[in-house]
Amino acid sequence: MKWKDLLAVAAAGALVTGCAATAAETETASASASGSSKSSAKAAFPSTYKRYPSDNVVITGATIFDGEGQQIDNGVIFMSAGEIVSIGGPDTAIPTDSTIIDGTGKYVTPGIIDIHSHLGDYPTPSVPAHSDGNEATSPVTPEVWAEHSVWPQDPGFSRALANGGITSLQILPGSANLFGGRAVTLKNVPARTVQAMKFPGAPYGMKMACGENPKRVYGGRNRKPSTRMGSLSLTRQTWINAQDYRKKSKGAKPPKRDLAMETLVAVLDGDILVHNHCYRADELNQIIDMSKEFGYKVTAFHHAVESYKIADILAKEDICSAIWADWWGFKMEAYDAIPENAALLQQAGACVVIHSDDENQIQRLNQEASKALADGRAMGIEISDAQAIQWITYNPAKAMGISDQTGSLKPGKMADVVLWNGNPLSVYARPEKVWIDGAMLYDANDPGRRPVSDFELGQPGEGDVK
Amino acid sequence: MKHLATILVSSLALMAAPAAAETIAITGGKVVVGDGSAPMDNATVVIRNGRVVAAGSNVTVPANARRIDASGKWVTPGIFAGFSRIGLVEVGAVRSTNDTRAADSVFSAALDVQYAVNPFAAPVAVNRAAGVTRAVVSPGTGNSMFGGYGAIVDLGQDSDPITKARAFQFVEFGETGHRRAGGSRAAAHILFRAMLEEARTYSRSPSLFDSDLMKASDAKALLPIINGSTRLMVHVNSANDILKVLDLRKDFPSLKLVLVGAHEGWRVANAIAAAKVPVLASALTDLPEGFEELAATQSNIGRMKQAGVQVGIGMINDRDAHQLRYSMQYAGNLVALNRIPRAAGLSWDEAFAAISSKPAEIMGMGAKLGSLKAGRQGDVVIWTGDPLELSTQVETVFIDGVEQSLSNRQERLRERYRNPAPGALPKAYDR
Numbered sequence: 001m002k003w004k005d006l007l008a009v010a011a012a013g014a015l016v017t018g019c020a021a022t023a024a025e026t027e028t029a030s031a032s033a034s035g036s037s038k039s040s041a042k043a044a045f046p047s048t049y050k051r052y053p054s055d056n057v058v059i060t061g062a063t064i065f066d067g068e069g070q071q072i073d074n075g076v077i078f079m080s081a082g083e084i085v086s087i088g089g090p091d092t093a094i095p096t097d098s099t100i101i102d103g104t105g106k107y108v109t110p111g112i113i114d115i116h117s118h119l120g121d122y123p124t125p126s127v128p129a130h131s132d133g134n135e136a137t138s139p140v141t142p143e144v145w146a147e148h149s150v151w152p153q154d155p156g157f158s159r160a161l162a163n164g165g166i167t168s169l170q171i172l173p174g175s176a177n178l179f180g181g182r183a184v185t186l187k188n189v190p191a192r193t194v195q196a197m198k199f200p201g202a203p204y205g206m207k208m209a210c211g212e213n214p215k216r217v218y219g220g221r222n223r224k225p226s227t228r229m230g231s232l233s234l235t236r237q238t239w240i241n242a243q244d245y246r247k248k249s250k251g252a253k254p255p256k257r258d259l260a261m262e263t264l265v266a267v268l269d270g271d272i273l274v275h276n277h278c279y280r281a282d283e284l285n286q287i288i289d290m291s292k293e294f295g296y297k298v299t300a301f302h303h304a305v306e307s308y309k310i311a312d313i314l315a316k317e318d319i320c321s322a323i324w325a326d327w328w329g330f331k332m333e334a335y336d337a338i339p340e341n342a343a344l345l346q347q348a349g350a351c352v353v354i355h356s357d358d359e360n361q362i363q364r365l366n367q368e369a370s371k372a373l374a375d376g377r378a379m380g381i382e383i384s385d386a387q388a389i390q391w392i393t394y395n396p397a398k399a400m401g402i403s404d405q406t407g408s409l410k411p412g413k414m415a416d417v418v419l420w421n422g423n424p425l426s427v428y429a430r431p432e433k434v435w436i437d438g439a440m441l442y443d444a445n446d447p448g449r450r451p452v453s454d455f456e457l458g459q460p461g462e463g464d465v466k
Numbered sequence: 467m468k469h470l471a472t473i474l475v476s477s478l479a480l481m482a483a484p485a486a487a488e489t490i491a492i493t494g495g496k497v498v499v500g501d502g503s504a505p506m507d508n509a510t511v512v513i514r515n516g517r518v519v520a521a522g523s524n525v526t527v528p529a530n531a532r533r534i535d536a537s538g539k540w541v542t543p544g545i546f547a548g549f550s551r552i553g554l555v556e557v558g559a560v561r562s563t564n565d566t567r568a569a570d571s572v573f574s575a576a577l578d579v580q581y582a583v584n585p586f587a588a589p590v591a592v593n594r595a596a597g598v599t600r601a602v603v604s605p606g607t608g609n610s611m612f613g614g615y616g617a618i619v620d621l622g623q624d625s626d627p628i629t630k631a632r633a634f635q636f637v638e639f640g641e642t643g644h645r646r647a648g649g650s651r652a653a654a655h656i657l658f659r660a661m662l663e664e665a666r667t668y669s670r671s672p673s674l675f676d677s678d679l680m681k682a683s684d685a686k687a688l689l690p691i692i693n694g695s696t697r698l699m700v701h702v703n704s705a706n707d708i709l710k711v712l713d714l715r716k717d718f719p720s721l722k723l724v725l726v727g728a729h730e731g732w733r734v735a736n737a738i739a740a741a742k743v744p745v746l747a748s749a750l751t752d753l754p755e756g757f758e759e760l761a762a763t764q765s766n767i768g769r770m771k772q773a774g775v776q777v778g779i780g781m782i783n784d785r786d787a788h789q790l791r792y793s794m795q796y797a798g799n800l801v802a803l804n805r806i807p808r809a810a811g812l813s814w815d816e817a818f819a820a821i822s823s824k825p826a827e828i829m830g831m832g833a834k835l836g837s838l839k840a841g842r843q844g845d846v847v848i849w850t851g852d853p854l855e856l857s858t859q860v861e862t863v864f865i866d867g868v869e870q871s872l873s874n875r876q877e878r879l880r881e882r883y884r885n886p887a888p889g890a891l892p893k894a895y896d897r
């Protein structure tokens with residue numbers, strides 16, 4: 001069974017032994033919470049990511065897709081000290097003390113970003129002992145954090161880097177629950193601990209789900225929700241509880257810390273972004289009304305295979321659709337999926353993100369974007385190559401709250417860059433080099449620049465091209 | 467109204483005999499024969515009585531032929547999916563529409579997919595419109611390591627999808643075989659041997675057959691496996707499990723084996739080649755989904771090919787009921803590998819053959835299907851460009867020489883929601 005979506009069923013029956021953090025550790029951290037945080041938990045499990053050493057690198061003569069819909073022919077990009085310094089046409093100044101890479105015939109894009117991944121929380125090998133994506137013991141678990149399930153040694157991270165040029169990704173809990181828990185954004189840099197992968201300063205996401213999965217998992221055990229109306233009632237009641245907690249928190253006698261409520265209040269305060277798994281157009285619209293009832297915003301609908309039916313509404317509400325290019329038919333709520341979903345959304349002016357939800361397709365997000373582009377053009381919708389690249393770079397960065405740091409090739413942003421050996425929208429192209437914060441972490445021409453996880457060390461196929 | 471007319475016409479076509487008598491000449495296109503040879507520019511393909519008459523540069527166009535100008539287009543044999551569950555599933559998770567496996571049946575090897583393949587299932591029309599014209603259809607396994615008989619089918623719009631019934635028997639070894647047989651690989655191997663031995667006792671005195679392992683129908687179904695008149699398709703992945711499967715022929719010398727999956731095939735490629743056992747391999751699997759595929763790599767097919775293994779692409783357990791249209795993308799990726807140092811891919815010509823003539827040959831149908839050589843069934847696709855490239859679209863599909871409707875649910879939904887806002891009437895009236 002490849003689809004994590006369907007894993008909800010399997011996980012629901014599995015014994016999940018999580019490694020819960022003690023609240024005491026985070027209590028003292030709350031005083032020093034940084035930034036705009038209102039949540040005492042925000043400083044818990046802080047990122048320890050540090051960029052790796054980098055050279056001054058200039059790529060010349062390449063076709064550049066900047067991630068924000070622009071194409072530069074015969075372009076030049078200069079990165080130094082982990083940042084993009086300059087980008088432009090052939091007359092862009094080339095600094096002297098730099099490694100110069102001839103990009104003639106090659107393409108440059110921002111690092112590819114997957115907004116929907118379960119690497120680490122449903123890692124390979126996908127044995128039951130590794131099934132850590134759904135806390136399927138209750139339909140309401142906003143208190144769990146996906147990062148506490150992420151196994152950094154998942155070999156999938158390395159494939160996503162080498163074959164897919166993935167530099168950042170969001171790891172979400174699964175969709176068994178109405179409130180699945182916190183999602184975490186990672187840099188795709190191998191590390192001993194998940195904290196050393198956490199994207200510095202990235203806001204948390206919260207995974208919510210509607211539709212078939214929660215009602216299948218819990219209805220099968222004769223408990224709520226067993227219907228879509230049951231799901232909505234339980235979700236709304238949870239928001240009412242969160243509003244109540246939030247009100248009391250501001251009063252004279254704040255209530256005892258509650259992990260679930262902290263996350264929900266952070267959503268209501270706009271500090272945590274909502275990523276809502278939801279397929280059908282009618283249900284997307286129900287969720288929009290619910291968000292208005294409680295005063296929060298849905299940042300992105302994930303797997304929204306029927307977004308095209310309400311593309312106008314999604315454009316007006318400014319909600320992204322994080323979607324596959326062409327998955328369909330694997331369950332009832334995916335029956336009306338069409339390959340032109342992305343193009344129809346783009347045509348309506350709605351935000352499109354192409355996602356994987358899959359350890360294999362994360363290695364080919366560029367190809368998925370390309371298929372969605374081609375199907376749009378075939379029905380007469382004009383979309384540029386550079387706009388399709390935006391679906392897997394800037395748009396996911398924006399929906400993950402990290403677009404001021406990565407997702408496009410603008411001076412001052414992180415030097416998360418992929419050099420492709422051809423047009424990344426062609427089936428014949430592969431990443432040649434990948435930089436994360438300016439550090440070259442993959443080079444197709446150098447076996448020493450290919451990460452091998454602990455799991456694969458000493459095994460058949462160790463360090464192979466994969 | 468135009469769409470309504472189309473539907474009425476295609477409904478009528480179901481009752482009529484296929485219009486296979488038409489003579490068609492597709493001229494001026496870049497023609498790919500599909501046998502591993504290089505594409506030919508400005509070539510002609512002639513189809514008559516449902517079969518390919520000729521494909522090449524110096525082909526005479528018959529006077530009575532309907533001419534189709536394919537200038538600037540590519541013309542190829544239809545895509546042959548080397549492994550699938552097409553027609554067995556409408557909606558994967560809706561059990562009543564999923565005929566892949568029969569976990570509660572008392573039968574195993576005797577199950578026969580020819581009765582379950584539904585030519586009117588939506589996935590058939592969707593994949594036909596993408597250029598897939600033939601497919602291997604295999605059952606999964608239920609309570610036994612044997613799944614039953616698989617078939618070769620066409621994806622035509624008519625009511626008879628079966629090209630060859632009982633084309634092979636499907637069996638699981640490796641991790642799934644271990645589970646189905648009772649919890650170990652040893653159990654799988656003794657169960658396999660015991661079932662085949664008991665089938666022999668059945669053949670000696672059918673009326674006295676009494677077995678704890680299977681019904682008489684299953685025993686009967688295993689006989690053509692033992693004598694090699696029907697292929698045995700074995701799903702197996704790890705290097706060691708592959709070697710043990712090849713060894714089955716020490717006990718049953720006539721077994722006509724075909725391996726499917728074979729994620730670690732490259733590690734024992736010389737042994738597979740020496741045994742002359744063909745492989746329908748997953749193209750892009752490169753993760754250790756289980757411990758039986760620790761060494762999985764996208765270079766698997768390329769390396770097996772280099773070692774002399776006869777290999778085609780077969781996407782087992784990889785969206786194999788809905789997304790046979792990934793075949794071209796997978797083949798294209800194998801071409802891309804050739805530019806990665808230390809990787810092994812396929813040439814373009816080999817890659818296309820891996821989704822056309824190779825699966826046909828591996829299933830013993832190479833003389834009838836899978837290429838544009840003279841005498842093959844008239845399965846022909848006209849594409850806007852390189853069929854392995856992601857931007858390419860299908861223009862026309864022929865199956866058995868009959869031009870096919872490319873209409874399907876997805877196309878109808880797309881047109882209904884081309885402009886999502888309702889007009890003078892609700893969307894339900896928009897068709």
